[in-house]
Amino acid sequence: GENVEQHPSTLSVQEGDSAVIKCTYSDSASNYFPWYKQELGKRPQLIIDIRSNVGEKKDQRIAVTLNKTAKHFSLHITETQPEDSAVYFCAALFSGAGSYQLTFGKGTKLSVIP
Amino acid sequence: NAGVTQTPKFRVLKTGQSMTLLCAQDMNHEYMYWYRQDPGMGLRLIHYSVGEGTTAKGEVPDGYNVSRLKKQNFLLGLESAAPSQTSVYFCASSLFGRAGTDTQYFGPGTRLTVL
Numbered sequence: 001g002e003n004v005e006q007h008p009s010t011l012s013v014q015e016g017d018s019a020v021i022k023c024t025y026s027d028s029a030s031n032y033f034p035w036y037k038q039e040l041g042k043r044p045q046l047i048i049d050i051r052s053n054v055g056e057k058k059d060q061r062i063a064v065t066l067n068k069t070a071k072h073f074s075l076h077i078t079e080t081q082p083e084d085s086a087v088y089f090c091a092a093l094f095s096g097a098g099s100y101q102l103t104f105g106k107g108t109k110l111s112v113i114p
Numbered sequence: 115n116a117g118v119t120q121t122p123k124f125r126v127l128k129t130g131q132s133m134t135l136l137c138a139q140d141m142n143h144e145y146m147y148w149y150r151q152d153p154g155m156g157l158r159l160i161h162y163s164v165g166e167g168t169t170a171k172g173e174v175p176d177g178y179n180v181s182r183l184k185k186q187n188f189l190l191g192l193e194s195a196a197p198s199q200t201s202v203y204f205c206a207s208s209l210f211g212r213a214g215t216d217t218q219y220f221g222p223g224t225r226l227t228v229l
Binding site for chain 1: 145147154155156157158159162164170172173204216217218219220221222223
């Protein structure tokens with residue numbers, strides 16, 4: 001099955017700095033890569049996603065890049081703010097052969113220091 | 115439009131007891147999922163359904179059963195609860211599974227403790 005590795009597990013940045021979270025996946029057939037943000041005690045919420053036919057996608061201060069050859073994708077947050085503090089999860093979707101599963105990384109706890 | 119809802123929000127069970135967690139969505143989504151979230155483990159898929167009357171196993175299905183008798187509801191059952199099933203359970207749904215319709219929307223979660 002699919003395996004998703006996420007690094008780092010914790011990340012502290014000063015307000016205004018950038019944060020980068022990296023994920024690698026094992027199944028080259030995976031074709032959809034969402035990122036979720038989870039605040040303490042809340043549900044995961046989708047913040048951005050990318051499909052395998054695209055190399056980069058941006059949404060205001062958030063961007064995701066995908067390198068299919070190397071099987072890794074990254075989340076970039078610029079001009080970080082205290083409200084960006086949360087746990088971020090990457091995921092990879094494999095669909096095929098009658099299976100449909102989204103596999104998550106173990107999460108990165110981001111702390112933005114004012 | 116409530117989105118995805120879960121019942122109950124919290125529950126404490128004794129080892130060996132049974133219970134059912136209910137997930138409901140009002141978005142007319144075909145696909146529904148049950149995940150468990152443990153500290154340091156991320157979210158792991160227990161079971162999922164690609165339509166009314168269908169179910170399929172995910173990564174960690176042992177000790178759980180599911181049913182999808184109605185399109186809007188997905189039930190997760192624990193027949194004989196064990197302490198290892200102490201976790202936060204999230205339900206999610208997506209319109210379909212193909213590109214452009216596969217975004218998963220999560221419910222608020224159920225915190226289950228098994229003593």
